[in-house]
Amino acid sequence: MTVARSILLFLLAVLAEIGGAWLVWQGWRENRGLWWIAAGVIALGFYGFVATFQPDPNFxxxxxxxxxxxxxxxxxxxxxxxxxxxxxYDLIGATICLVGVAVIMYAPRSS
Known part of the structure; x- marks a missing residue:
């Protein structure tokens, strides 16, 4: 259950962080206005909190x-x-990154 929870938190963090950055981009670069930027800043702040719920205590x-x-x-x-x-090459690079995530987060460690 801990790995599943961790993966779910990573997915939620991805949505908040990338979505927030995208909203800021849309507000500023695509001239959609301050409301888009404000929504992006809120989403980015939410991302910061989501990371705190990961089961591993190491920031x-x-x-x-x-x-x-x-x-x-x-x-x-x-x-x-x-x-x-x-x-x-994008796909190969992303796969390498995800293998790295699995090693960093889910490799067996002695306490």
Whole structure:
């Protein structure tokens, strides 16, 4: 259950962080206005809280692993929202990042 909870939290964090950054981008770069930017800032703040619910107590480990999740999530967001088509190198890189996440977060450790 702990691994499943952790993965769910990573997915929620991806939505909040990438979604928040995307909203800021839309508000500023696409001239959609301050309400979009404000919503993005709120989502980014929410991301900060989501990370605190990860079962591992080490901030550095959580943030390092999230970096890999962020890489893959950003490509997925681009595919769904912006109709971006990643090439094989994007996909290979994202896979390497996710393998790194699995090693960082879920490798057996002695206490």
């Amino acid at each position: 550095g480990r959580i943030l390092a692993a999230y970096g890999g999740v962020f890489v893959a999530g950003s490509l997925a967001w681009g595919m769904v929202v912006d109709k971006f088509r990643p090439d094989r």
